[in-house]
Amino acid sequence: MGEDVETLKRRLPLLEYLRQHHWTGHPAGRSEFVGLCPLHEETRPSFYVNTRKNVFYCHGCGQGGDVIRFVQLSRRLSFRQSLAHLDPQTIPAVDASAALESAAVFYQQQLDHYPEALSYLNRRGVHDPTLIRELDTGYAPGGSLRRHLTAQGYSFDLLRQSGLLNVNGSDAFYQRIVFPLRQGEQIVNLYGRSIGAAFAHRFMPGAKGGLYAWEKVRHCSEVILVEGLFDYAVLRQAGFHNVTCSLGTHLNTDQFHQLCEGPRTVYLTFDVDANQSGQLAAEQLAHRLDAKGIDARRVLLPEGHDPNSFFVQGGDAPQFQSFVEAAQP
Numbered sequence: 668m669g670e671d672v673e674t675l676k677r678r679l680p681l682l683e684y685l686r687q688h689h690w691t692g693h694p695a696g697r698s699e700f701v702g703l704c705p706l707h708e709e710t711r712p713s714f715y716v717n718t719r720k721n722v723f724y725c726h727g728c729g730q731g732g733d734v735i736r737f738v739q740l741s742r743r744l745s746f747r748q749s750l751a752h753l754d755p756q757t758i759p760a761v762d763a764s765a766a767l768e769s770a771a772v773f774y775q776q777q778l779d780h781y782p783e784a785l786s787y788l789n790r791r792g793v794h795d796p797t798l799i800r801e802l803d804t805g806y807a808p809g810g811s812l813r814r815h816l817t818a819q820g821y822s823f824d825l826l827r828q829s830g831l832l833n834v835n836g837s838d839a840f841y842q843r844i845v846f847p848l849r850q851g852e853q854i855v856n857l858y859g860r861s862i863g864a865a866f867a868h869r870f871m872p873g874a875k876g877g878l879y880a881w882e883k884v885r886h887c888s889e890v891i892l893v894e895g896l897f898d899y900a901v902l903r904q905a906g907f908h909n910v911t912c913s914l915g916t917h918l919n920t921d922q923f924h925q926l927c928e929g930p931r932t933v934y935l936t937f938d939v940d941a942n943q944s945g946q947l948a949a950e951q952l953a954h955r956l957d958a959k960g961i962d963a964r965r966v967l968l969p970e971g972h973d974p975n976s977f978f979v980q981g982g983d984a985p986q987f988q989s990f991v992e993a994a995q996p
């Protein structure tokens with residue numbers, strides 16, 4: 668992968684990229700060009716491009732680097748997103764997905780070896796071993812993924828681009844329960860839930876994909892939509908099979924279109940929290956779905972509850988079902 672980045676930079680030199688984006692520079696020496704800096708406001712040129720080294724440096728704002736760095740700064744993208752922007756073909760999506768797949772397998776292997784992970788699952792009401800396996804549930808202890816994956820031949824660059832390692836090269840997920848997110852068969856992202864308090868929810872960079880396990884429910888005439896994977900897991904465990912999850916209250920375009928694929932009733936079961944944010948999001952979503960001819964109903968759980976806490980605190984399937992039946996359009 669390191670080689671691919673170098674190939675990309677040779678194939679699309681910085682100067683050429685800048686010119687494609689209407690930057691004008693004037694020769695300033697053997698292999699240098701100078702012009703106005705695209706990264707900060709200025710009237711006198713202080714942005715230098717060295718065509719031999721294929722890098723830039725601005726004496727005004729102090730920024731410098733290669734074409735990827737330039738895209739990161741000018742478009743506020745991550746390293747990986749910048750590569751994709753420069754050349755979607757160059758990003759080995761297959762490699763990145765393979766790395767996520769290998770990481771997911773590694774995390775699954777860890778789960779049983781960490782009592783703190785199992786007790787966290789238990790605390791969140793998830794205990795059915797079959798379901799835990801079915802969801803490919805894993806645990807990221809932190810600190811051991813890099814060695815494992817580099818030993819499997821994954822390059823540091825690829826692991827960094829995929830987000831599995833952070834910029835300083837350490838594991839991005841640390842003490843997190845991990846659920847792989849798939850689009851069809853392919854893993855497109857990983858969700859990591861901290862078993863501690865800090866930064867509860869984390870994803871890898873890039874899209875989350877569509878609704879969780881949508882292919883299982885796409886033909887259902889009634890679908891229960893929940894915010895979080897722990898809501899999803901307890902409902903599945905309680906015997907509800909027409910459940911899907913949006914991983915947050917704000918649906919992306921793909922997720923919204925999925926719900927609108929055919930005529931159906933969608934039961935929006937978002938958190939009933941004190942600040943009303945879950946219910947507000949549900950209300951807005953219900954309006955948008957109604958406008959598309961989808962029968963959207965809001966399930967109102969008791970104050971302060973989400974489906975997960977409802978079951979964890981002793982709620983059962985018939986009680987939940989009665990809330991679903993009482994859902995308001």
Ligand SMILES: [Zn+2]
Pocket residue numbers: 704705706707714725726727728729730
């Ligand atoms: Zn500048």
